[in-house]
Amino acid sequence: MSISESELPGIGRRFEIVATKGVRVVLVIHHSGRRDLYILQRGEDEPACAAKLTDDQARRVGAILGGAYFKPAVVEEIENIIGDFVLDWVTITEDSPMVNRSIGDLQIRRRTGMSVIAIVRGKRSINVPDASEVLNAEDRLLVFGPRRNFGTFVDDVLG
Numbered sequence: 001m002s003i004s005e006s007e008l009p010g011i012g013r014r015f016e017i018v019a020t021k022g023v024r025v026v027l028v029i030h031h032s033g034r035r036d037l038y039i040l041q042r043g044e045d046e047p048a049c050a051a052k053l054t055d056d057q058a059r060r061v062g063a064i065l066g067g068a069y070f071k072p073a074v075v076e077e078i079e080n081i082i083g084d085f086v087l088d089w090v091t092i093t094e095d096s097p098m099v100n101r102s103i104g105d106l107q108i109r110r111r112t113g114m115s116v117i118a119i120v121r122g123k124r125s126i127n128v129p130d131a132s133e134v135l136n137a138e139d140r141l142l143v144f145g146p147r148r149n150f151g152t153f154v155d156d157v158l159g
Contacts, residue, residue, distance in 0.1 A: 029058075086147040090154065094137040104131030112153040114145035 004016045012030040019025055022042030029035055033055030038047040053061065092098050098106060109115050119126040119133065120140040126133060135141075143153060 084147050085145060086150045087142065087144045088150065090141045090143060092135055092137055092139045092141065096137070098135045099137050100134060102132050102134050103129060106135075108153070109145075112145070113149035114143045114153040116141050117144050118142035 006014045008014050008028065012028060012032075015027045015029070017025045017027075024038075024040040024042075026038040026040065026047075027035060028038075035053040035055070035058040037051045037053060039049050040046070041048050103116055116129060117127070118141070119129050119135070120142075121136060121138075143150075145153070
């Protein structure tokens with residue numbers, strides 16, 4: 001899934017998410033707080049549906065989507081299994097000290113207690129990468145480890 005973001009001068013910001021089967025979800029956040037939400041079918045330029053939300057409505061929908069009101073059973077099951085662990089995505093920025101260094105060289109697990117379990121590089125994924133894998137800017141890392149160590153990973157390794 002990709003998310004693109006662009007400035008709309010005098011209006012606000014535009015976010016576009018390509019969801020399953022090429023469906024595009026476009027969200028325009030106006031400086032006034034209003035949100036316009038558009039759903040476009042694959043290959044279409046005109047939205048199949050649209051909704052205008054106030055700032056408060058958008059925040060409530062966001063809370064619902066984020067699981068604040070209802071947590072699917074599968075999420076509870078996963079949380080019971082992994083307990084106080086976190087599984088999260090992190091994107092390496094151009095200025096990160098991780099760029100052009102291997103996982104082993106960075107000693108990620110030893111320094112932070114977190115493990116890199118997958119890398120998405122462009123359209124390619126590397127599952128359970130070797131310690132010799134060299135990281136690039138814009139790589140998306142799937143990391144796993146104790147929740148208490150995630151902040152250390154972000155601060156110490158990402159810079």
